[in-house]
Amino acid sequence: MKSILAAVLIALGWASAVDAAVPGTLMTLHAVHELSHDEAAQGPTVFFEATVTYYSAKDVDMFVQEGDAAVYVQFTKGANLIPGDRVRVEGHARDSFRPDVVGDRVTFLRHGALPEPVRATFDQMIRGQLDCMRMKVRGVVRSANMVTEDGSRVIKFHMVVDGGYVNGLVVSDEAHATGDLLDAEVEVTAVVAGSFDSKMQLTGILLEIPNLSDIRIVKRASAGPWTLPLIPMDRILSVYHVDDQTQRVRVHGIITYYQPGAAVVLQDGTRSIWISTRTDEPLQLGDEADATGFPESHDHMLTLADGEIQDNHISAPVKPQRATWQELGFWSHDNLSGHQTDLVSIEGQVTTEARLATQDEYVLVSGGRMLTAIYRHPPGDTELLPMKLIPLGSKIRVTGICSMLDTNSVNPGFESSFNILLRSFDDITVVEKPSIVNVRSLLILVGFLLGLVLVVGARGWSLDRKVKRQAVAMAARIEREAKLERHRSAILEDIHGKRPLDEILLETTNMVSLRLNGAPCWCRTVDGTQSGNRPPDVTNMRVVREQIPVRSVSPLAEIFVALDADSLRDSTESETMSMAAGLAFLAIESRRVYSDLLQRSEFDSLTGLHNRFSFERRVRTALEEVHQRDGIHGLIYIDLDQFKSINDRYGHRVGDMYLQEASVRMKRQLRNVDMLARYGGDEFTAFVPRVRSKTDMEDVTERLKRCFDEPYLLEGHSFQGSASVGIALYPEDGESMTCLLSTADAAMYVAKQTRGETVHELGHNTDHVS
Structure with a gap:
C-alpha cells in the first residue's frame, strides 16, 4: 500500500512539474538531440528525464543519456550525483558542436541501471556519431600521467585504438595506477566527449571516464617501460613505424x-x-x-x-573582419566567434618595431593588451625590402591572419594571446601619427634646459656637488646595507614560519637584486619551477650561477644573476650569491622536513592509505558537521582473513605485498569522496559519507568482498584471499566515532565467526586462503 501511495505521489509531482513547464518546452532528451544549430541558438527551455552516465562533483561537466540519445549538461559543482542516477533536468538548450544543455536545476529521482555501452570504433567517434554516448572501446595506452587541474588530481592518458588516437581523463588520486596502464591493452567504458578549437570544431577525441575501475586491463605490457634495453639516442628511429590510412x-x-x-x-x-x-x-x-x-x-x-x-x-577577395583585442582573444559558448586563421583587421598604438633574421615585428597596444604584427621574410630572398618604419606612438591598422599563440589554452571565458600575420607591408595603414606635444618631446626639452643650466653653473658648484654626491652615495650605501640586513632577517623569520617556499625564494632573489644594484636575479628548482625576474634575452649578459646543494639530492636548485657583460666578479657579488644560496638551502630543507613529517603523520608508509589518526580526525570532523544538518554516514570495519597464515607460509614480504594489493583493490570499489584507511595490522576502515540507506552500504560491502574473488599472484605464489566486513550507520548505530567503530567491529567479528576460516591447497605452488 505504501509503495502504491509513493508511486501516486511521484506521478502527481511529475504532472504538476510538467504543468508548470513553459509552453513550447522540449520534454524529451531525444527532442533536444534533434535540434538544429539555429534552433539551439534560440535557447529553448528543456524539461526531461534521463540517466546520468558521467558526473564529477569537482567539475561542472555532466552527461546524460536516454536510449540512443545523449547530451552534455553544464551543471554546478558539488552535487551528490553518481552514474546510474535517474534525474530530471530543467534548463535551456544552447548551440555548440552539437546542441547541449545548461542545467538550471537537476533533480534526483532514483538510482537505476546505466545504459548498456555500445562498442565504438574510431571512425564513429571522430565523425561525431557517438557524441556524448556511453561506449566501450579497446586500445593500447601510450602515456598515463597524474596531473592537477583546478585543485583536483586526475589521470590523463593517451591511447592508440584501431584507426587513430584518443585521450582519456579520470578523476583519481591513485598515482600508482599510471604505471600499470603504460603499454597495456585496455578496455575503457566511458562517455565520448571531444576536444574543440575556438570555433567549436572537433579536433580530437576525449573519453570522460567515471571511475578508475572503468579501465579494465585486458593484457598487461610484456615489459615495464623502465626495464627496456637502452638504445643510443641517434638510433631511436630504428624502431619507428607508422601505418597511416588517413585519406586525402x-x-x-x-x-x-x-x-x-x-x-x-x-x-x-x-x-x-x-x-x-x-x-x-x-x-x-x-x-x-x-x-x-x-x-x-x-x-x-x-x-x-x-x-x-x-x-x-x-x-573574390575576402573583406577582413574589423575586431578588437577582446573579440579576438576571448570566446564563449554563447558567442562561438573564434577567429583562429581568419582574415581580420585591428587597430593599435606602436610601441616597438624590430627587424629579426626571419621576420619583421611591430608590437602594438590595443584595448590595454599587447599583440605583435609579424611580416615573415620571403624564403630565399637575400635582398630584403626595407622595413616599413613607423614613428613610435603612431596609431595604425594592421590586416592579416589571426594566429593564436597557445591553442591549448583556448577555453570558453578565458583569454588567449595571438599574433597577426601580415601578407605584405601594404597591410599596415597609419591611422594617426604621434602628437608633437607628447611625453617624449617634453622630456627632451626638459633635458636640454636642464643640461644648459648644469653647464652654466658647473664652474661655480662642481666641488660642492662632488662632496654632496659622495655624501649621498655613502648614505645610500649605508641604507642599502641596513635594508639588506632587514631583508635577510625577514627571510629567516619566514623560513621558520609558514610562508610558502616559492614566496621565500622570490624574496631571496629580490634581496640579491637589491645588493647588486638592481641586477635581474632568479631561482630555478629541478622540477622546472622558476621564481624571480629572468630577462627574456641573456645572450649579451654575464650570467652567474650558484648551485644550492641539499643533503639528499645535489643540486636541488640553482640561483642566477644577470650582470653587465663587461663587469668583473668581485667580493660583493660572491658574498651575495653565497648568502642567497645559504638562505635558499635553509628554506628548501625546512620545507622538505615539514612535508616529510606531515606525510608520515597522515599516511601509512606501506599501503599509502590514510593512517588511524588521520582517519579518526576525518570521522570526528564529519560527525561534528553533520550535527548542523540531517544526513546519513556509513563506517565499515574490514579484517583480512587468515593474514597470519599467509605471513607464516610465504613470509613477511609476500604478506606486505598482499596488504598493498588488497588496499588497491578495495580503494577502487569506493568513491572519490570516501576514505579508506589502514587501521592497524590487517585491519582496515572505510568512511562513506552521504549515503541514502543501509542498502547502499550493503552494496559497498558486497563490492569490497567481491574484490577478493580474483586470486593473488605474488612472488610466484597464487592464493585466494578474503575479508570479513562489518558496517555501522550514523545516527542509527551511534552518534560518536567510538560507538560506530565498536558497532562495525562487532558486526565484523560476527561475520568472521559465521563464515569460518579454512586453508585449501589449489595445486602446485598454488594455495587458497579464505
Missing part, C-alpha cells in the same frame, strides 16, 4: 595568406583552415582556390598537411 581530402575557399614553401590559408565564410605546403608556385591573394591534403590536428587546431593548391584565378 579537398577543400575550397579564398586565399587569404600565402608564405611560399610553408603555408597557405583558405577562408570560406566563417570557416578558415591553415594548410602546410611545400609549393612555391605563384598564388594570388583573394583568388578562389582548391586545396588537397591530409587532415591533422595539432594543439587543438585543424590543419591540412602535405597540401597541394590549385588557384582557380577567380578573384
Whole structure:
C-alpha cells in the first residue's frame, strides 16, 4: 500500500512539474538531440528525464543519456550525483558542436541501471556519431600521467585504438595506477566527449571516464617501460613505424595568406583552415582556390598537411573582419566567434618595431593588451625590402591572419594571446601619427634646459656637488646595507614560519637584486619551477650561477644573476650569491622536513592509505558537521582473513605485498569522496559519507568482498584471499566515532565467526586462503 501511495505521489509531482513547464518546452532528451544549430541558438527551455552516465562533483561537466540519445549538461559543482542516477533536468538548450544543455536545476529521482555501452570504433567517434554516448572501446595506452587541474588530481592518458588516437581523463588520486596502464591493452567504458578549437570544431577525441575501475586491463605490457634495453639516442628511429590510412581530402575557399614553401590559408565564410605546403608556385591573394591534403590536428587546431593548391584565378577577395583585442582573444559558448586563421583587421598604438633574421615585428597596444604584427621574410630572398618604419606612438591598422599563440589554452571565458600575420607591408595603414606635444618631446626639452643650466653653473658648484654626491652615495650605501640586513632577517623569520617556499625564494632573489644594484636575479628548482625576474634575452649578459646543494639530492636548485657583460666578479657579488644560496638551502630543507613529517603523520608508509589518526580526525570532523544538518554516514570495519597464515607460509614480504594489493583493490570499489584507511595490522576502515540507506552500504560491502574473488599472484605464489566486513550507520548505530567503530567491529567479528576460516591447497605452488 505504501509503495502504491509513493508511486501516486511521484506521478502527481511529475504532472504538476510538467504543468508548470513553459509552453513550447522540449520534454524529451531525444527532442533536444534533434535540434538544429539555429534552433539551439534560440535557447529553448528543456524539461526531461534521463540517466546520468558521467558526473564529477569537482567539475561542472555532466552527461546524460536516454536510449540512443545523449547530451552534455553544464551543471554546478558539488552535487551528490553518481552514474546510474535517474534525474530530471530543467534548463535551456544552447548551440555548440552539437546542441547541449545548461542545467538550471537537476533533480534526483532514483538510482537505476546505466545504459548498456555500445562498442565504438574510431571512425564513429571522430565523425561525431557517438557524441556524448556511453561506449566501450579497446586500445593500447601510450602515456598515463597524474596531473592537477583546478585543485583536483586526475589521470590523463593517451591511447592508440584501431584507426587513430584518443585521450582519456579520470578523476583519481591513485598515482600508482599510471604505471600499470603504460603499454597495456585496455578496455575503457566511458562517455565520448571531444576536444574543440575556438570555433567549436572537433579536433580530437576525449573519453570522460567515471571511475578508475572503468579501465579494465585486458593484457598487461610484456615489459615495464623502465626495464627496456637502452638504445643510443641517434638510433631511436630504428624502431619507428607508422601505418597511416588517413585519406586525402579537398577543400575550397579564398586565399587569404600565402608564405611560399610553408603555408597557405583558405577562408570560406566563417570557416578558415591553415594548410602546410611545400609549393612555391605563384598564388594570388583573394583568388578562389582548391586545396588537397591530409587532415591533422595539432594543439587543438585543424590543419591540412602535405597540401597541394590549385588557384582557380577567380578573384573574390575576402573583406577582413574589423575586431578588437577582446573579440579576438576571448570566446564563449554563447558567442562561438573564434577567429583562429581568419582574415581580420585591428587597430593599435606602436610601441616597438624590430627587424629579426626571419621576420619583421611591430608590437602594438590595443584595448590595454599587447599583440605583435609579424611580416615573415620571403624564403630565399637575400635582398630584403626595407622595413616599413613607423614613428613610435603612431596609431595604425594592421590586416592579416589571426594566429593564436597557445591553442591549448583556448577555453570558453578565458583569454588567449595571438599574433597577426601580415601578407605584405601594404597591410599596415597609419591611422594617426604621434602628437608633437607628447611625453617624449617634453622630456627632451626638459633635458636640454636642464643640461644648459648644469653647464652654466658647473664652474661655480662642481666641488660642492662632488662632496654632496659622495655624501649621498655613502648614505645610500649605508641604507642599502641596513635594508639588506632587514631583508635577510625577514627571510629567516619566514623560513621558520609558514610562508610558502616559492614566496621565500622570490624574496631571496629580490634581496640579491637589491645588493647588486638592481641586477635581474632568479631561482630555478629541478622540477622546472622558476621564481624571480629572468630577462627574456641573456645572450649579451654575464650570467652567474650558484648551485644550492641539499643533503639528499645535489643540486636541488640553482640561483642566477644577470650582470653587465663587461663587469668583473668581485667580493660583493660572491658574498651575495653565497648568502642567497645559504638562505635558499635553509628554506628548501625546512620545507622538505615539514612535508616529510606531515606525510608520515597522515599516511601509512606501506599501503599509502590514510593512517588511524588521520582517519579518526576525518570521522570526528564529519560527525561534528553533520550535527548542523540531517544526513546519513556509513563506517565499515574490514579484517583480512587468515593474514597470519599467509605471513607464516610465504613470509613477511609476500604478506606486505598482499596488504598493498588488497588496499588497491578495495580503494577502487569506493568513491572519490570516501576514505579508506589502514587501521592497524590487517585491519582496515572505510568512511562513506552521504549515503541514502543501509542498502547502499550493503552494496559497498558486497563490492569490497567481491574484490577478493580474483586470486593473488605474488612472488610466484597464487592464493585466494578474503575479508570479513562489518558496517555501522550514523545516527542509527551511534552518534560518536567510538560507538560506530565498536558497532562495525562487532558486526565484523560476527561475520568472521559465521563464515569460518579454512586453508585449501589449489595445486602446485598454488594455495587458497579464505
